[in-house]
Amino acid sequence: MTEPLLHTSGLVKRYGGVIATHQVALAVERGHLHALIGPNGAGKSTLIGLLSGEMAADAGHIHFNGHDVTRLHVHRRARLGLARSFQITSIFKSFSVLANVVLAVQAHAGHSFRFWRPAVRDPALVGPALAALDRVGLADRRHHAAAALSHGERRQLELAMALAGDPAMLLLDEPMAGMGPEDGRAMVDLLQSLKGERTILLVEHDMDAVFQLADRISVLVYGAVIASGTPDHIRTDPEVRRAYLGEEA
């Protein structure tokens, strides 16, 4: 068995007296789509924040792709191939759709102390950007202003930006949040097509989507992982049923 692409040990985050993340040990295998579920307030966003580097852990370690990234800044982790999307759509609204993705490609194309050549006409940036847009089905919208996109399209753009840097791993924070059933189905299809090709950690509320897509599921309750395993295993785990699925049924 090879080493997991991402694994954490004894990860702790406290806000004052409140423990948001409690001794989390999580392992995401290469090539897996690993889903992270849990009721509201279970600490999913905090965990994503710790993994991406926006928050500093109070204790514990995070290893990614052979590196100890526990103390690395957000941008350093991104450069190592840990890309994320945001729960609240986070795009550059004054840019065109293409320019948004060009910027994402640029982040991984060496330094940006280049002052002369227009970035959106640089084939080295536009090529990969168009490929990423094509992947999410937004290529024909590339010249539109990002602000003019529908909610569903913005979620797609968000994903294209995460894909653009050819990351080793995607942290997707509720990619289907606020989507209608049709857009949601399209996103499930898209994630299905990415599965196996990229390692993905997916935080999602839509249980049908999670059980359809995931290779592994971890259940977070009160900041702690109470169960981790295959969808079938999680479905039948009595602890999970009591703590989580029972509430929804």
Add this chain to the structure above:
Amino acid sequence: MAHAPDFRRWLALALLLILAVAVPPVLAALGQGFYIGFAARVLIMALAALSLDLVMGLGGMISFGHAAFLGLGAYVVGIGSWHVFDGAPLPFGLAGSENALIVWPLAMLVAGLAALGIGAISLRTTGVHFIMITLAFAQMLFFLAGGLKTYGGDDGITLYNRSQLAGLKLSDPTTFYYLCLGLLVTVLAVLLRLSSSRFGMVLRGVRDNERRMRALGFPTYRYKLAAFVLSGMICGLAGALLANASEFASPAIMSWQRSGELLVMVVLGGMGSLIGPVLGAVALMVLEESLADLTQHWQVILGPLLVLLALSARRGLWGWIKGRDGAP
């Protein structure tokens, strides 16, 4: 895609350039040659406003201390000239100089170094805190300049000569005007080009959403600092020109009111467009000058006028001239 607005934009730019070139002969023909000097000062403030737009409009860093760089540039010219007249040596065995090719780059260097120091600290904060810290640094330099007893304290330094630039007679208002125009147009053209380069993309990305930029993998701090230093250098050049235009360098150049004026010019003209702040500088200074001719209570008229302009042209004068356009 958007060829019509593009055409309109270039047409407007060409017309503005022709107008700017025509200013000295037209003023001379009207027997108002005195105003050529004023017109040069307008261009210099436009250059300073342009430098502010680089950090504020492109990078989203609202600096309330840019007058400090203007003042530093002016003081480098002033001190250089003072030592030529006085003959006293400067520290490190340097002598005074009035050579523009030495003094102006030095003005840019000094302002750039100050921007490096101020930026390195200020850019650890954002928003209102950034505004306050840049203001505080500018105030420090303002009082420091006032304390330079050798160089006239609060009264400042009077230049005995304008800078000397290979064969050009800078004391001639028309020559000086065209020199200022040439520098302004060059800097504007370079910055317009820069704004769509990779570096420009990073700055605009930071303005829109810095958190997202970091998540994409950009170390945003160093790009912001580089922009701040570049901006300080351009503003320092404007300061060097300003000292020549008024043949005077004093702490008043660094006052917070001056920083505020630069902010008004940028917002009035259209933040982030680079061309807009140039227009904003022209509009504000021409308004001030002509209203001051009408009445000594000109500020009572200027205030409401600015409010009206801000309300009717939300994207500034340039946004109003060039019409709608698409995203970059």
